[in-house]
Amino acid sequence: METAPGVRIRDLTVVYNTPMGELPAVSGVDLTLTPGTITGVVGESGSGKSTLALSLLNAVQPPGRISGGSVEIDGLGDVVRLRGEELRQARGRKVGYVFQAAQNSLNPLKTIGKQLLDLGRSHDVADPRALVRDAKDLLARMGLDGARVLDSHQHELSGGMRQRVGIMLALVLNAKVVVLDEPTTALDMITQATILRIIREVHEERALTTLVITHDVGAVAEVADALAVMYGGRIVEHGPIADVLGAPAHPYTQGLIRAIPRLSGDISQARALPGRPPTLGTLPAAGCVFRERCALRMEICETVEPAPVTCGGRTVACHAAGHSLAPVKRKEYV
């Protein structure tokens, strides 16, 4: 079996052109997806996570554009440099994308089967029958009657079924890098659990490198190996999921986890994070983007943006957390 490709995002900056000038939605993000793992990206609305996901296909929509940095994918090179036909062929074939609101990601006028054949024709698939067979297999793995689904129009399928069709279309060309943008949003709990199980299974079966974007920490905890937390267009914490969720180092991650209500225990133990996430226009020009809502705010946070510090597989960008992480660092190296 071929090995899963690695993905290295380096110093990626994406700006949106607004009446107030070009404002960064993603600023200087570094993120490495280890081959064969599922990386989750969580963050509030407007934290730049969907923009980050679109960058993996160099598909940031106007008025946005990638203004700097690179996205290296093994076997594909720097996606940011790809143009025209090269870029089109990479999309779908090398990088599968499950769309945010996948319920609406299908052409309402064509059957799923015809859209599948359009996909095959676009990527010069030599044997359409094999493609249909693969599609039916995938749909069957996801608990659907492949023949019936391929013969259906979008409006004849439920939300959960459409979501699975979206996943099938992202996987059927055997893309090794798969990006799922909010794959379970707007689905009921049972369907969510099913979709997450399918993602995990197919991921392992096919040796994929997967990126899951979500605002649902619970959903990502089910599937991911690593977790990246985004805030204000930056990755504030990144590491193995058990570490990040079990011992969050960044005050924002800590706040996020405290805000999750537990099934057991007192509901009043859940603490909402005070304040609002920044928008493109309210991002501070200098200093830490999180300081307005931060309990550990220090003088240095006003002027100096905290650089990401890596130790023990965990990366954190916080002046305050740097102190608490320091002992861990010593323990490892002494």
Next chain:
Amino acid sequence: MTRGAAITRRVAGHLARGVVMIWVVATVSFFIIREIPGDPVQGMYESLLQKGMSPQQAERATAVLYGFLPKGTLWDQYVGYMGSLLHGDLGQSLSTPGVQVTHLIGAAASWTVLPVLAGTLLSFLLGVTMGVYAAIRRSGKLGDLLALSGSLLHGIPVYVIGLLLTAIFATLWPILPSGGPVDVDYVPGLNPGYIGSLLYHAVLPVVTYTLASYGGWILAMKSNVVAVLGDDFILAAELRGLKRGIVFRYLARNAILPLFTILALSIGMLFGGSIFIEEIFNYPGLGLLLVNSISSRDYALMGGTFLIITVGIVVANIVADLLYTVIDPRVRSGGTA
């Protein structure tokens, strides 16, 4: 219920409703003509009596003209009129005595249908294509220019365009005939000279009609395409790496769908002719026939022309509805008609 049975039921329902609508319009126009102050039917009957006809003769002559008896109760007359309608008899023209209304309408229709149909289809194709480009290039100069051409042509009345074109191409730079449907030198029939002359004379009316309705199509198509461009499935198709041509077809098919109703209705409307164009280019079409029938108070002809317009629109509506069951899968499986 099977799909076939559902479609049969649907067609039957449409036809029944169409017949009812035509009947309602025929009834209304019968009573309107019958109730016009000064009652033309009664007036004609009386004037024939004054000319020295016997009551029976005058009655028969009037009946021949209007398709119903001037005597008897309104109800009897109505039944008589409906009876002859069922036989396809619209009565005889007043202004051209002795000629069946159906014959006049048929002759005029042959002059109207082809030029107006050609103009409608041409403007539709042109407007829709340009509308797509205007939408895709909406932030550039080309898009601005196309949208401007649409607004401008949409705003200029059809007779101004017609007169302008005549002034340019028939007077200033006389390369096209200024009017008439065909040169009288040619023998009517399927010979190249006659057909060539027909086409030659049709150029200006068709171009006028095309320019006049092009603006509406381009503006409607542009806004539809912009709306579909914002739909998630277009971005999704691009992210799946579909070829540009295929994405374009997804876009165009979804955007053009709502325009088919308007197209079907304009084709239905063409039985009303285009009064301005026929007047300017001296085309003996349905529009001119209707205007002449009104000015010469030819009530039988008027009633017949109204009826043809009604039938045209009703049929176009039915065709549009059935067309949707073919081109829009959401309507097809909508089940209950």
